[in-house]
Structures are given as C-alpha cells and as structure tokens.
Amino acid sequence: MTKRTKTFPQGGIHPKDTKLSADRPIEQAALPETAAIFLSQHIGAPAKPVVQAGDKVKAGQVIAESAGFISTHIHSSVSGTVLKFDTVMDHSGYKKSAVLIKVEGDEWLEGIDRSPEIKTEITATPDEIRQKVQQAGIVGLGGATFPSHVKLGVPDGKTAEFLLINGVECEPYLTSDHCLMLERGQEMLTGVRIALKAIGINKAMIGIEENKPDAIAHLSDLTKDDPQIEVVPLKVWYPQGGERQLVKALVNREIPPPPKGLPIDVGCVVLNVATCFAIYEAVQKSKPLVERVVTVTGKAVKRPSNFLARIGTPLAQLVEAAGGLPEGTGKIVSGGPMMGKSLPTLDVPITKGTGGIVLFPAAESKRKETVECIRCGKCVSVCPLGLEPYLMMTLADKDLLERAEQERITSCCECACCVFICPSNRPLLDHIRLGKTKVLNLMRARQKT
C-alpha cells in the first residue's frame, strides 16, 4: 500500500498492543451454576421484571420488559428456576438489582434457531427489524450499551448517509471483536446489511486497525462482490474506537461536542461489530442477546482466551477456565487497560457490555508517585478532543466550574491519553471526572430554573 492508512488527525497515543489472545479461537464457556442477570444493562430506563421467585424460565425468555423507548428487554440466558431478586455488585463496583436464576439443564424457548446454518437472505422490513432488535434486547456491545434499535431509526429532520462499523478494538489486550470478525464474519456482515436496510441507506464502512491484518483480509474477501460494504484499514492509534475518532478517521467529519452531538448529526450511524452479529442473530435466527464473546487475558494468565459466555456467568468461572487466577495478581480490570474499571472481586457476573477482563500482576497495578506539573504540554498534544487536561485539573480542583465549562470539560471522553503520557504521573483524569460531574450537575440545575 502506497497510500497512507487513515486515522484521526488530532491527539492520540499508541499504547503497547499486548493482544495475547488474538490467535485463540472462540470457546464455548460452561454454563454457570447460578446466573445473575442485571435489570439494567443499558443506558436508559431499567427494565421492569415480569417473573417472580420460583418461576421456571427457559433460555431466551423475557424476564424484564423494556420501560420506554430508550430501554430494552432483558432475557434469561439460562434455563432453570428464578431464585430471588437481589443486589449484586456490577462492574462499576456498586450493587445493582439483579435476577438470580438457578441453572437446570439448557432448555431454550421455542422458535429460537440455534443451528449453525447461516441465513443471509433478509426478508424482514425495516420496521420489523427495529422491532426484533428491540425485543432481542440488543445494545451497543462496544461498551456504551446504548439500545441499538434507537440507532437503526433516523430521527425526523436528520439524514443518514453512512453506516460505520467499529472493528477497531483499540484497547490493548482485548480481542473479542477481532475473533468475532474472523470466525463469524459472514454472520456479522449479514448483520451489517440488515442494519443498512433498517436505516435505508446503502453505504457501510468497516474500520479495522492494521494490527488485525487477518480480519482485514477475511472481511475484504467476503465483501469483494458487495459494493455496499467497504473494509477500511486504519492506522493503530488510540482512541480510534471512540465514536468521534472513528467518524473523523473514516469520513473526516466532526461530531459536535456532547452532550448534544451525535453521529447522526453528521449523517453517520456507528455500530460495533459484535452488535452487528447480535443483530444478525436477532433478525435471522430470532435469538435474543443472551451470550457474548469475552476475552480473559493478562501477562500471567495461563491460557489467555476468548469465551462465548452466557450473560450472568460469574467472572471467576471464566478466569478458572483460562487457567485460574495467577499468583501475585494485583489488579482485576473489567474492560481494557485504558478505560476499564478495576474490580474488588471476581464475583461479578458478565453483562452485555463486558468485552473482556485483564489481570495485571502486582508490579503493574500501583500508580507511581505524583510529582509537580512541569508544564510540558504533552497532555494537551495527546488530547483527541482538543482540550487542556492540565488546566481542567486545576479548574476542577479549585472548583472554578464555570471556567471549566468554558474550557469544555464536558467534552472529555475519559480516554485517559493525558494520564498515560504524563511524565509527572499526575492523576489528571480523576480530577477531570469529578469536575465534569459537578459541571453537568450545574448545567442541569440551570436548565431547571
């Protein structure tokens, strides 16, 4: 290739890949003894439970119903008996309400097609597609967990031109999307075509970083006769998997800043590859979102793996299947090392948004000593949103919230490039998060009056 591969032009960093599980095939994880399924696994209103303790449920059965337009159904991922409703710690570290189901056998709801046959012919109408996607409980599987049926309908006054598929997986360590593209490529592409049909456009681009040449080659091969779908190799550059950076890299348009700006404002709809696969299963096979690919990895992990696991499976079980918790583990991170959350325990069930867990040895777990800011400006130069992290940290510290608002603290996407690069090991993002929350509260209070 003589042409320079695309990427976004402003800011960004290149953390070490460490994709230890990239060549591991997707393995079916064993069923858990008890599945804990959260009632809210999406952005928006929590679903309303429709089962009671003692009820028998089948895999794929709705156990909580969507509570509005921006909400989705929650399904049982296993068959068995509903034990109770309880609060269970989720990936944020807070306890959230969940349904606990004792697993008995593996009986699926009738009408769900679990055969390996690939159905590529799309017969559903756009309205049927949106309905099926909502009923299947599909949310953005890249981590944001925004209900997908909302994205598949273009709001009045907006036009969609491009469907952009996020196969970037820019976080180090994680490989679940990579494996899915390799092993479920045909199904995923059918999902892309379904999404195109629902939105009513005919141009999709799949952005994949160059560190996954096999996925680029495989999907390019599968789409060579399809003028609708283009596979676009992207330079390895974090945080390219962020919506704003991906849209900029692929179609060179800038989404207006949050909280209002959305991809549709610049004519784009962005879906993750795993979401497209889930859309395929929902529409073609009537299968709701009850399982997903989860990477379990880390430098000391015996067998870094990619598991296809039921929602509600405890992390401890997956870690056990990957060779057990390594001696001297100092940190458990749900998600990637740049944006993931550290967990106090492995007794946390996987949710729709769990892409992987990374186990860090103790030596890599602690933060380094913070020293004085030397005003080197590296944080400014790596910020992909054109913000000044050093300044926002000071403003947040001093509670100068109006000034922080003027400096666009609410645009921060928390990608953590600034902390990654800082030579003084300053906890910039901790302070920015706090300031951002305070500024958002201030803005809400202002709106009320």
Add this chain to the structure above:
Amino acid sequence: MSKDRLTISLSPHTYSGFSIEKMMYGVVIALLPALAAGIYVFGFSALLITLVAVVSCVACEFLIQKYLLKVPVRALDGSAIITGMLLAFNLPSNLPLWIVVVGGIVAIGIGKMSFGGLGNNPFNPALVARVFLLISFPVQMTSWPKPFAVDGVTAATPLGILKEGVGAGTRVAALMPEMPSYMELFLGKMGGCIGEVSACALLIGFVYLLWRKVITWHIPAAMVGTVFAFTGILWLADPVKYADPVFHILTGGVMLGAIFMATDYVTSPMTKKGMVIYGVLIGVLTVLIRTFGAYPEGVSFAILIMNAFVPLINRFCKPHRFGE
C-alpha cells in the same frame, strides 16, 4: 487468592513510561555535542566552568529543598543539571569561577526555587542568572576569549564587531573581512559564550531531541525562521547598514536559544499555536534588540520578555476543540 491485595483505582491501568528524569536527561544528552564543541574551541576552561555551574546549581537546589523548604529532595531529577549547563553555555570561558557560582545561586535560588521549584518558575532560570551577571559584571561578561588561542587573548564576537562597526558608520561589507567565514561560523570558530558558538553541534542536539520526542519543531523553527526572515528583509532594504540573514542565524545565541532555552517546558506555551506565536515574537524581539538596541545580542532578553507573556498566550491560544 490474594484478594486483600487487589488494587482499586480509576483508569487508565497502563502508562507510557515517560518520566521527568527521562526527559531531562534526554536534554542533558542533547547538550553534550555543544559542550564538546565548546571544549574544543575554548579549551579545558569551558569544561571547568560547566562543571562549576552544574555543581553549584545542583548543590543550591539540594540545600534549599533539604534545609529551607524541607521538602523531598529531587535535585538530581535532571532539571538543575540542565540549568547549570545552560548557564555555563551562556558564559564566556574566561569568567572567574566565583562569578559562575554566584550565577548558579541566582539561577536556582531566585530564578527557580523562590517561585516554588520545578514547574512554577515563570522565567527561564539560566537566563535570569545570565542577565543578572551581565548587568552586575558587565566587563567580565563581555570579554570573550579568542577561539583556539592561548590563555588571556581576547577577541570581539562577530555581533560585537558588527554593532561597533555599524555604530561607527562603517559599511557592513567592509566589516566582513574581519569576520569568520560562514563555514567557520557554522562549525563554531568564533568568539562567544561556551555553548553558543557551534550551530552544527546544537543542531545535532536538536535532531536528538526531536527523535526522542522531548520537544517539537514549533518553537525553534518559528524563532530561527523569524530571525532569518526579519533580518533578510532589513538586509534587502539596506545591505550597507544590515548584515545578511545567514550571518544572523549563525552568530550569537540564536541556535542555543531557539533549541534549548525557548523550548524550556516550564516557561513556554502549552499549545502548538501558542508555541509558534511565542517563537515568532522571540525572533522579532531578538532582531529589534540586535539591530536597534544598545546590546549587540538580544536572544536572552527576548526570551525572558516572552516568558512573561506565556500565561497570556496560554489564555488565548486554545487547541482546535473537536467538533466546533
């Protein structure tokens, strides 16, 4: 399972490995070619002055941190070493050593620690000390040893010859035979401060800093480019009164200032746009002082004046806000 020893912290959970020490020692390495050139041109005394300046800076920082401020001692993080080297590079090699020590104390004590230490000083400490010495000891600070000469022989700097000659009404062309050739200027065969004479050695350091990503090209390119353009315009307008632009960028402290002094993290702007404006204005001030001011050389003053404007530049030069 070592459950009780798990670390809980907010993201990120991985780091680049950049550190202040790595960056500072990167600058020290980049300064070594210029030091070697200084020793080659002015002899052993150049090395001695540099060592005295470095030791006095580091010792001064150590004493202030340990006994006056009673804070953790970080005198060897590399920044005091850089200040010492840059101070020495801005001194003539025949300066009495006690004046060098005074310079070190002023640089660290007044220029840096009085504002709270690394990261808080508004002005470049080495330049604060140099200007302090220039004003306090004008005779010693402006007697320059002749390059490759035995002890005690002094000679004027090219800029000094220019200033005096033009001031006396001589044509620039008539002064040129007294000057070293461009190649000699580039390599460093001229009178001047220890570290400023060899543009060649300084440029080697510049390439190293760019490669190690310690600095970007913005400030040096803007500053040298502006000096070149501004003196070029003057030269084209009146070649009888003004020297040509190549002469201007190869003499005095332009290269040293552009590469190592104006790019000091603490005292330069945070954004690329701000860096360019800062570099351009230093270039303009340098030429104004050189051609219209009382001193033959103006880089130190220009940088110090622009240091004062850095907070203002930071206030108004914002990066491109994504999506706006």
